[in-house]
Each structure stands twice: as structure tokens, then as C-alpha cells.
Amino acid sequence: MIVNRSIVLRCFVAMTFFLCCFFVTAQKNKVSFKVIGFYTAKNDLAHISFVHEANQWFSKMGAEYHFTYDSTNNWNNLNAAFLADYKLVIFLDTRPDSLPQRQAFENYMKNGGAWMGFHFSAFALTPSAFPQNWDWYHNEFLGSGEYGSNTWRPTKAILRVESKKHPVTKHLPKTFTAALNEWYRWQNDLQKNPAIKILAAIDTSSFPLGTGPKPNEIWHSGYYPVVWTNTQYKMVYFNMGHNDMDYEGRTNATLSSTFSEPEQNKMIINALLWLGSKK
Incomplete structure (x- = not known):
């Protein structure tokens, strides 16, 4: 049988092109959703350290769990047109301050958007540079006041x-070690809010928690939720996000990593994949 070499070559080239296109398409299809992290990274060295660490960690996790992670310090991007491209919004260290930004975020959440917040993103104290002047966010959405x-x-x-059946705490042990952190207490009792589902709290075996030097900076008893969701929205708040810094030695070097504990990391990834899901 005589084989036409030119036909064979053309078939080979066509098959190679098809396989290349199939491979590229398959790789693109692996990206299931897009995530945007908002940050300020100006106010506290411990929070700035966390922001830089988080941006690197989420980018790395995106490659492993098939999501795209972008970040921005331009809070004016908190608008309907920009957010339409993202399935999940993360506040890494602060919150929006202008009325248009706040309204855009509220509309995003009320229309099916998803949110994850860390540590200082829930902070509000009157009087301070971050007063409680956003009732929907602090009292209704977060519930913490x-x-x-x-x-x-x-x-x-x-x-x-506190809730073993929730997707965020799936496959986690009953208790686990969290990374070094400055732990917050809130004005409102989240246990009394029917919309709030507490996912993790400080275990009593942690007491005394803190080293001082001020006595009020050491907790000896009490109930302290640190991870929760509001069942009226697709959201999860994590109290973590404050690295230990070498203030005393005046080097301001980072002494800890928020993403150093595997169970805590698993909980964050569980939350991200749940928030990014279609349900």
C-alpha cells in the first residue's frame, strides 16, 4: 500500500493542533470562580504583614484549588461593574468608608454575592479612626457591633x-490549634442573634489567653466566638489576621504566620470553596 506522506503530515499537524486546543481549554475550565481581595495595608504593621502573607497564600491556593485570586488596594473598585466579575469578595484588613462603596457592597451581598472577612475588617470603635457608623455592616451583617x-x-x-455539620468545619477535629493572633471580643452577644451561626469559639483549655502586661489583656474565662456566618447572607468572618511582630526589639520583623496551622488553613479553604460554590 502506498502512503501519501503529505496527507499523513497534514493529519499529524491537525491532530497536534486539536490536542493543544483541548489541553488549553481543559486548563481554563479548571478555574471555577474568581476571588477579589480588598486591602488597605497602611494602619498597623501586624495587619500589613498579614495582608502580604494572605495575598501570596491565596494566590498559591488558587492554583491548587482551581480559583483565580486577584487583589486590589483601590476601594473605588467596590462598585457593581467591577464586582460583577467576581464570585467572592475578601476584606483582608479594613472596610469601605465612602457611601458609594458601602452601598455597592451591600447590594452585592443582598443579590447573592459572597464575602469572607478577616480580623480588622470587623473593627469599629467610637470614637476612633474607625467609628461605628455603618449599622447594616456591623450590626445586621456581621452582628458583632x-x-x-x-x-x-x-x-x-x-x-x-461549634457546628460540625457546616461545610466550613467539615472534616475538622472537635478542637484544634489556631495560629498566633490578637483575639477580639465584641459588644454584641452573637449567641442571642438567631441569624448568626457560630462555627468556632475559644476553647476553655486556652485560658488564660494572652500574656499582658495589662491585666485586662489576659482572658481567664468567658465565651468568645472567633468564626461565624450570618445565615441570611453567604459570608464567613474569621477573627484571625494579626501576625506577631518584633516591636520590643525594634526590628518590626514578622515573628509568626497566620497560615502556619493546617487545621486552620483547612477551615479557611473549606469556607472559600463553600462561598465560591453555586449553591
Whole structure:
């Protein structure tokens, strides 16, 4: 049988092109949703350290779990046109301050958007540079109200899972170690809010929590939620997001990593994948 070499070559080229296109398309289809992280990174060295770490970590996790992670410090991007391209919004360290930004975010959440917040993104204290002047966000959406107090210095804590059946806490042990953090207490009792589902709280085995030097910076008892969701929205708040810094040695070097504990990382990824899902 005589084989026409030119036909064979053309078939080979065509098949190679098809396989290349199929591979590129398959790679693109792996990206299931897009995430945008908003940050300020100007106010506290510990928060700035966390922001830089978080941006790197979420980018790395995106490659592993098939989502696209972008970040911006331009809060004017918090508008309907920009947000339409993203399935999930993350506040890494602060909150929007202008009325148009706030209204755009509220509309985004009320129309099926998803949100994840860390540590200082829930902070509000009147009087301060971040007063409680946004009732929908602090009282309805987060449910926490104003900041109450904090532990010092940053320490690890044992967390207790409060809802084993929730997707965020799926496959986590009943208790696990959280990374070093400055832990917040809030004005409102989240246990009394029927819309709030507490996912993790400080376990009593953590007490005393904090080292001082001020006595009020050490917690000896009480109930402190640190991860929760509002069942009226697709959202999760994490109290984590404050790295330990070398203030005393005056090097201002980062001494800890928020993403150093595997169970805590699993909880964050669980939350991100749940928030990014279609349900």
C-alpha cells in the first residue's frame, strides 16, 4: 500500500493542533470562580504583614484549588461593574468608608454575592479612626457591633468547633490549634442573634489567653466566638489576621504566620470553596 506522506503530515499537524486546543481549554475550565481581595495595608504593621502573607497564600491556593485570586488596594473598585466579575469578595484588613462603596457592597451581598472577612475588617470603635457608623455592616451583617477588647500579646489558642455539620468545619477535629493572633471580643452577644451561626469559639483549655502586661489583656474565662456566618447572607468572618511582630526589639520583623496551622488553613479553604460554590 502506498502512503501519501503529505496527507499523513497534514493529519499529524491537525491532530497536534486539536490536542493543544483541548489541553488549553481543559486548563481554563479548571478555574471555577474568581476571588477579589480588598486591602488597605497602611494602619498597623501586624495587619500589613498579614495582608502580604494572605495575598501570596491565596494566590498559591488558587492554583491548587482551581480559583483565580486577584487583589486590589483601590476601594473605588467596590462598585457593581467591577464586582460583577467576581464570585467572592475578601476584606483582608479594613472596610469601605465612602457611601458609594458601602452601598455597592451591600447590594452585592443582598443579590447573592459572597464575602469572607478577616480580623480588622470587623473593627469599629467610637470614637476612633474607625467609628461605628455603618449599622447594616456591623450590626445586621456581621452582628458583632463594636469592638470590645482584645488579648495581648498575640498567642495561639485552642479553638472548639461549634457546628460540625457546616461545610466550613467539615472534616475538622472537635478542637484544634489556631495560629498566633490578637483575639477580639465584641459588644454584641452573637449567641442571642438567631441569624448568626457560630462555627468556632475559644476553647476553655486556652485560658488564660494572652500574656499582658495589662491585666485586662489576659482572658481567664468567658465565651468568645472567633468564626461565624450570618445565615441570611453567604459570608464567613474569621477573627484571625494579626501576625506577631518584633516591636520590643525594634526590628518590626514578622515573628509568626497566620497560615502556619493546617487545621486552620483547612477551615479557611473549606469556607472559600463553600462561598465560591453555586449553591
